Amino acid sequence: MLRTIEEINAKIKSGKVVVATAEEVVGLVKDRGLKEAAAKVDVVTTGTFGPMCSSGAYFNIKQSTPKIKCGGGRVTLNEVPAYAGWAAADLCLGGTAIPDEDPRNAVYPGLFKYGGAHVIEDLVAGKKVSLLARTYGTDCYPRKEYRTELSLADFNDAVLFNPRNSYQLYNVAVNLGERTIYTYMGVLRPRLGNANFATCGALSPLLNDPRLRTVGIGTRLFLGGGQGYVVWPGTQHVANPSRDERGLPLSPSATLALIGDLKTMSPRYLRGASVTGYGVSLAVGLGLPIPVLSQEVMAAAAVSDADITFPVVDYSEAYPLGRSGNLGRASMAQLMSGQIEIDGKKVPTGCMASRVMGREIALELKRRIEQAEFFLTKAVAPLPGATLLED
């Protein structure tokens, strides 16, 4: 072991910590060698930003007078339905929820201009949203209807909670069909018109620690501009994927469930996304710090865009019908060059995640650690399939 998390935190406190982003360590390891890079750098920061549909927030509202029991009733925020099947004043808003009146795909492809994700963005941007609750009365909660305007500060609690974020590896989406299709991977033009990917590659959090040796339940991270925590494996987490010789998974695998105080977050890193023909999604910015506990950790964090490959999947038939196809793999470096080759055809590429924002987040997390605004945590339990490095 090179260092412990306690030692790293002591160095953060004394201002002596050395932090580099996951992009910066690629060159560092190449130029100076693994041993020297691992000895020099205490923490590697990662970052990603893109639509992550499995995101939402839960709220607790201040009671009205007389009191109202939202649980069992119906609640909307800016006409977007929220889930109210909890106690009197707790609500949950999913990022993909849309108003009942939204035409959806009745006018195809639907525009999905406003939904739960936009409500979340409006709140963190300091805007007021209108709440409407309709329910039944009880002896202790007699009120049946409540309308009010609320800003983020007016809620007792506002918590971002994302059941599945930070997918480790994702598909490259193409369309082998004869018409343009509108998917969560964007607009896919027919006959291999384009190939869309959704990853920050060498900056992507879980691709820099592919075996989850330093990240687990309890890990603190940059979430939506504030601080958040890994609370659980994300839904659909795959514990034991097939891996390449670098240990990188070959198909979509690990995921994280994340939580954080919405009141500390910023609209720069939480953005409502209107995905044409598909729906509303929340674009989330997150950054995971990786403590360089050993040379093995640094070797994994030095992964480059040329090392990472993604499966190419047809979204006209194979994906919706759950069939496996064989369109090969494409590396991040190829994808970022602007075109890849599939079956001998040159296909232009586009991305759903933002490398620019991912880099900004990795640099911002680096700055926060250097200025002792962000300390590392030791995970309390590993994610399924992983073994944490003991320090």
Place this chain on the structure above:
Amino acid sequence: MAKKKVVLSFPPSLIEEPVTYRLIRDFDLQVNILRATVRPREKGRMVVEMEGEKSNLEKAFDYLEERGVQVDAMVQELRVHSERCVHCTACTAVCPTNALSVDPASTEMVYEPTKCILCEACIPTCSYGAIESQF
């Protein structure tokens, strides 16, 4: 030789006049129509690239002005709102002319208005409402 890409807006009264024919015949211009909407009794609009002798091109613009055709530079037609753009680059994959492209060094999305032909293929690809067409 000079080349200009512009948007021509025709008042309904001019719909019967063969303006493109005049541009080619009278001013010896190569006229490439990139996009057009012409409907009876409505304002017609056309995105054209015109190429020819500089003096002829100038005379052609004088003729258009005299006939009441509004000539606008292309740059005003497709707006990329940089404050809304997150540089995801989804738009670049469907752009046929590379007017929207990725800068390889910075990985930022770059918009070059002079290459745009206003096909609007990019508009549904932007999830953040950062691209707007005024055509």
